[in-house]
Amino acid sequence: MKAIYIDGHGGNEVVHVGERPMPERRTGEVLVHMQASTLNQVDLYMRNSGAGITHQLPQTMGLEGFGHVAQCDADSGFKVGDAVVIHPGISCGQCEFCQRGDDVLCTRIALVGEHRDGAWSEYVVVPAQNVLPAPSDLNAYEAAALAVTHLTAWRMVVTQGQLKAGQTVLIFGIGGGVSVAALQLAKAIGARVIVTSRHAHKLERAQTMGADLGIHTPDQDVVKSVMAFTAKRGVDLVIENVGEAVWGDAMKSLVRGGRLVTCGATSGDQPPADLRRIFIRQLQILGSTLGNVQEFKDLLVFCEQHHLRPVIDRVFPMDQVHEALDVMSRAEQFGKLALDLRA
Numbered sequence: 001m002k003a004i005y006i007d008g009h010g011g012n013e014v015v016h017v018g019e020r021p022m023p024e025r026r027t028g029e030v031l032v033h034m035q036a037s038t039l040n041q042v043d044l045y046m047r048n049s050g051a052g053i054t055h056q057l058p059q060t061m062g063l064e065g066f067g068h069v070a071q072c073d074a075d076s077g078f079k080v081g082d083a084v085v086i087h088p089g090i091s092c093g094q095c096e097f098c099q100r101g102d103d104v105l106c107t108r109i110a111l112v113g114e115h116r117d118g119a120w121s122e123y124v125v126v127p128a129q130n131v132l133p134a135p136s137d138l139n140a141y142e143a144a145a146l147a148v149t150h151l152t153a154w155r156m157v158v159t160q161g162q163l164k165a166g167q168t169v170l171i172f173g174i175g176g177g178v179s180v181a182a183l184q185l186a187k188a189i190g191a192r193v194i195v196t197s198r199h200a201h202k203l204e205r206a207q208t209m210g211a212d213l214g215i216h217t218p219d220q221d222v223v224k225s226v227m228a229f230t231a232k233r234g235v236d237l238v239i240e241n242v243g244e245a246v247w248g249d250a251m252k253s254l255v256r257g258g259r260l261v262t263c264g265a266t267s268g269d270q271p272p273a274d275l276r277r278i279f280i281r282q283l284q285i286l287g288s289t290l291g292n293v294q295e296f297k298d299l300l301v302f303c304e305q306h307h308l309r310p311v312i313d314r315v316f317p318m319d320q321v322h323e324a325l326d327v328m329s330r331a332e333q334f335g336k337l338a339l340d341l342r343a
C-alpha cells in the first residue's frame with residue numbers, strides 16, 4: 001500500500017512516498033481506509049531527529065486522520081464504510097492513569113506516527129477505542145484536523161485552563177494550528193481573546209474569526225497592550241507553545257491567580273522561572289499535551305453544537321508532502337496543512 005514514511009532522520013531526503021506492508025488487523029482493532037490527514041509540528045521533529053521517541057525505521061508518518069472502516073469486529077459498534085476519525089494515543093488501559101480516565105498520561109502510551117506506524121497511508125490499524133464516528137457536517141480534512149490540534153487546544157483551554165464566558169485569554173503566535181483552534185474554542189465559550197503575531201495579515205485573519213485584540217509584536221509591546229485592553233487587570237489565561245521568547249511577557253500579562261498553559265517550546269525550553277512572581281501572584285503554570293479519548297468525545301460534541309470548523313490552509317496530494325513540510329517549517333500557514341491520502 002502507498003504510504004509516506006521516514007527511513008532516517010534529517011531533511012526531506014529521509015521522507016519517502018512509496019510502498020509499505022499492509023497492516024494486519026487483530027481482534028479488537030479496526031482497519032481504516034484513510035482519506036485525509038493534517039500535518040503537526042511533531043511530524044517535523046520525527047523527520048529531523050526522532051525527538052527522542054522510541055521508534056523503528058522505516059516508519060510511516062502522521063498522527064491523525066479521517067477515513068472509512070474497512071474491517072472491524074462484528075461487536076465493535078462499527079460497520080464497514082463508517083466514516084471515522086482516529087485518536088492517536090494508544091494506551092495500556094491498566095496503569096494508574098488509564099484507570100482514572102487520564103489515558104493521555106499512560107506510562108505505556110504509544111502514539112500513532114510517533115512510537116508506531118502513522119496515519120499517512122492507505123490503511124491504518126488501531127484499537128477500536130481509538131476510532132470515533134466522524135462529525136457529519138465537516139469535510140474529510142476538517143474532521144482529520146480535530147484529533148490532534150483541536151484536542152490539544154481543548155485540553156489546554158477547557159480542561160487545564162478552565163476558561164469561562166466573560167474571561168480573557170491571551171494566545172501567543174496566532175496562525176499555528178493549536179493557537180487557531182484555541183481561538184475558535186475560546187470564542188465559542190464566550191471569552192474575550194487577545195492574539196499576538198509577527199505578521200499583520202495573520203492578526204487580521206484572527207480578527208475576522210472573532211479575536212478582540214491583535215498585538216503586532218514587531219512594533220507593539222505585549223504587556224502594555226494587554227494591560228491597556230484589560231484596564232490594568234491582566235488576563236485570566238495564557239495559551240502558548242512558543243516558550244522562552246514569550247515567557248516573560250506571558251507571566252507579566254496574567255492576572256493574580258491566573259493560569260498559563262503551555263504545550264510547546266519552539267523558541268527554547270529554559271526560560272527564567274520568575275518564582276517570586278509565581279508565588280506572590282499565585283500563578284498556575286500547567287503543562288499539557290494532546291488529550292484523553294473522553295476529551296475527544298466531548299470536543300466532537302462541542303464542535304457540532306457550536307458549528308465549529310477547523311481552518312484548513314491548503315491541501316497537498318501525498319506526492320507533495322515535502323512541499324507541505326517545508327511550508328510548515330517556515331510557519332507560513334494559517335490553521336492546518338492537510339494531506340489528501342487518496343491522491
Ligand SMILES: [Zn+2]
Nearest residue numbers: 092095098106
Ligand atoms: Zn496506561
